[in-house]
Amino acid sequence: MTETLSLSPRARANREKIYQAAITLIERQGLEATTMDEIAAEAGMARASVFNHFPSKLLFLAEFFQRFTDDVIGAARSARLTGFRNRLEALFAAIGPIAHANKAMVREFASLAMGHGPLAEAESEADDVMHSFFRELVEEGQRTGELRPDVDTGVLTDFLLGILTVTTHDWVNSGQSSSLQADLAARFELLIQGIAKSSV
Incomplete structure (x- = not known):
């Protein structure tokens, strides 16, 4: 944009x-x-x-997804929370309502993104933005001791982005009847149990 x-x-x-x-x-x-x-x-x-x-109808979906990503990250940042888990929960709290309010558009984008020029490009650009946000959270978590310091930052960031993408696609494919926020929280909790720094 x-x-x-x-x-x-x-x-x-x-x-x-x-x-x-x-x-x-x-x-x-x-x-x-x-x-x-x-x-x-x-x-x-x-x-x-x-x-x-807009020379192509696909460009409307591409712009929607870019705006969606910016809105989600902007809302998560506006919560002004600190700590890996708190900021992750703020992200889910932002994604849920925005995705539910735009179900039809999320469904249209998810069904066409793979392999379609401008949509694939928009998804790649949005992924880069979200990847940077996740990396920021991971680095903060490792710095404050919430996350194990021996976990590779880049790999963990990739996992977080992958879970977000797969969960969102699963939500679309299952009819968007569940709470995306709850779906994300449940899946990320499984990962966090493995990467959280032990208190023992």
């Missing part, structure tokens, strides 16, 4: 209007059933303007 910074205020406003119109339609009827003509009509703009800002 960095390219939007070079746009004029009016162009940014138009782009946002198009994005919101697309999200409304995709949530209502799915990506495949949504056409660029419908998005243009919903936004009250010319079809050419839609293509100018």
Whole structure:
């Protein structure tokens, strides 16, 4: 989304209007059933303007996922908590409500991300952001003594990201009826039991 910074205020406003119109339609009827003509009509703009800002429908999902990741990490940071476990729980507390409020969009993205150019790229970029956040938590946990210092930081960070990704996909594939926050907490607890520093 960095390219939007070079746009004029009016162009940014138009782009946002198009994005919101697309999200409304995709949530209502799915990506495949949504056409660029419908998005243009919903936004009250010319079809050419839609293509100018978003040459492909997949780019709406790509931007959604980037925004989703930024919102989740921003919410987790705003809790202003310290400690590995506390900050991890703050992340789950952020992911749960945001994912549940955007079930249709999360489902659309999860079903298409693998192997689709702009979506795979967006997922990779979001993974990098989340990976950095997890690494920060792990380093803090090892520094404060919450986590075993002999566990490789990079490997543990990869495990955390992997569990997050797999759990979210499982939540989507199982119909999104359970609490994603609870699913994440349960799976991460199993890992934490193995990496927490023993008090004995």
